[in-house]
Amino acid sequence: MLEKCFKLKEHNTTVKKEVLAGLTTFLTMAYILAVNPNILEASGMNRNAIFLATAIASAIATFIMAFLANYPIGLSAGLGLNAYFAYTVCLGELANEPDPWRIALTAVFVEGIIFIILSFFKFREQIINSIPQNLKFGISAGIGLFIAFIGMQNSEIIVASESTKVELGSFSNLNMTLALIGLIIIAVLVHYNVTGGVLIGILVTWIIGIILQLCGVYTSANLLPDFSQGLQLGAISQTAFKLNFGWAASHIVSFLAITFSFLYVDLFDTVGTVVGVADKAGLLDKDGNLPRVGKVFFADAVGTTCGSLLGTSTVTSFVESSAGVAAGGRTGLTAFTTGLMFLVSIVLSPLFLAIPSFATAPALIYVGMLMLMSITKVKFDGDIADSVGAYLAVVMMPLAYSIATGIMFAVLAWVILKVVCGKVKEISPIMWIVFALFALRIVALVTNFG
Template identity: 65%
Template structure:
């Protein structure tokens, strides 16, 4: 049955590998179940957000698994949730009571718009219209971005007022154990041990619990216990009453222009974050065809769109494809069975949340750093000796993703560079209509950013 549903042999994989990959993906992204309630909890009920996040993630990832048959998991997007809470609710709508209801209304409209453009294959045309060199640059850039997330999450890279970033404290257990975890994954991968990434995550967590027991890892206001806490029970669905279907169409009808601006910001970041993530993960998994296109990409985007719509109804910010899916791909995941396993873990998390939430960021960091190493190899596919527009566009995508902490920004700089250089090369005829449209959207985005800064 599973073979018929997911075509495992065709993708040179098996049930054991897919399940391990799905668990690995979940563990790499499980932090969102703690982070999203922490961020959105500033403006709405945290327990309701946790439940909404887990349920919407499970639904969207199940659609991805059963309909698109890709090893891509979805959940509440980082950055979008911060924009939701801190920029819109606490700044732009600071004087509006229950401002989160307006944001949920915007996310709902965003999801419905994405469903519409997915039906008409607009997003599909975007992803298939991006030149092959740029796709390789996007994949490599995401690799650096993912690695940077891991380095930051473990405290290996920290903030510096003078140089922006600096090396973390090697005396801290988080830094030391994360580096040990990375070496565990690399060495196990060298010896082709199945589930190396998952073993690395669990092994680092266990070492962390040992460090807590010995007193090296200290539990305080900034550092939570690494041991699961079941004192608050397993699950309480009452929180959903405070978040589900809390929309405010009355405010929207009287503030249309401001509402459109909010929706556009959600639309822009989600669209191009998803495009970048799908390209990067699919490229690493070898799922792109000989022309660099992704089969069934419309179904991928539909899963994203439906997830966002469901998430808004339940009470969470935009649901989007997660770059941490690359951790599962690195563990061998190639089909929707990987995503289905991840979806099952999200359902399980509703009842065993203390266990999943106890896995710290420094335990999943080694997986992200390792995945970054694998994804950066896509740089080999870039023809730097060919058209300078291709190489310059790919380079800007690689450069700007980690340095601006945004997949969407990396794609923006890459495509704008590619189009402008093509024009000055007198090769404007090589620019497809869809690339002109994307270019125009990015120019509009820059203009809105300039206006906001003023």
């Protein structure tokens, strides 16, 4: 049965190898179960509900990846996308609305449905295969910087400053010190090829904080897990099926603008992340394209839709899946094992929910480094359009605090420079469409409809 489903012999692998690879992938990406509640809680959502929604949606999307695409890729709530959901939309555009997260979830649901439809027309597949390789690598690196910046902010390594906008935090702040210690721990564990090094680093950093709390040194918050209330599986009712279509109907222009924003972020963030995953896992073909990429997008589209109904932000492929590939994973059986582990993790919810930001921040910073590595593949000494486009993708994402904005500047600059330099024939029809969409996005922003 497993051979028929996953074609193990064709991929020169075994059940044992695939299962171990799936466990490896889960261990390397399980930190999202602690990180996502920390980020989305800022939008006013219940932590327990976020955890449950994340675990269930991750399992559903990863199962679809396993059986439909037959790729060893795990999916969960995307870093960068959850930050956009919480900080840009809920705390920004919808800050004055009651329960802004309900409106945001509605927008995520609508754009998820749209992407399911687009998956049948292979629109996203055409986009990812049409984006120049230099831009792909720049996008991946830019997302890495953006994620690292979020981690440094959450742990107060980087803080706001009136004079310089941002500055280094204080070493007297235990959150900052513990986060830096955690980063070193993760780096050492990875150096020695310890399976699940990122997750272990998070747990060790958290334990150090608990010891300091018991000694009376750390007093900022209670770091001990609370098992007295049980698993609280009913908590998911606080976010599940809480979509606010009433607000959407009465504020149609504003809602469409928010949905449009999510479309952009999800579309191009997913493209960047999938490129990063495929690049790390060696799944790209000789032309830089990903076979069966449409099925990969369908998996995250369904995961996103289900996640929004349950109560979490956009679901996407994880770059940490490359760890499972390195362990020998080659088929969907690896992904299936990872999905099962997400369901098993539900019984450990009190543990994951007690993990503080200073312990999860090192994971964000380290994962950011993994994605930033794509910068080494960017060719800055070749075509000026490729060079400038990739450069803008890298710098604009963290500085503008928006993944979509970084990709927008990259694409616009690339097309304009190709035209000015007399290389119009090198611009594919898809890139012209993407260019037009971003141009319309600018018009929307200028006229205050975006």
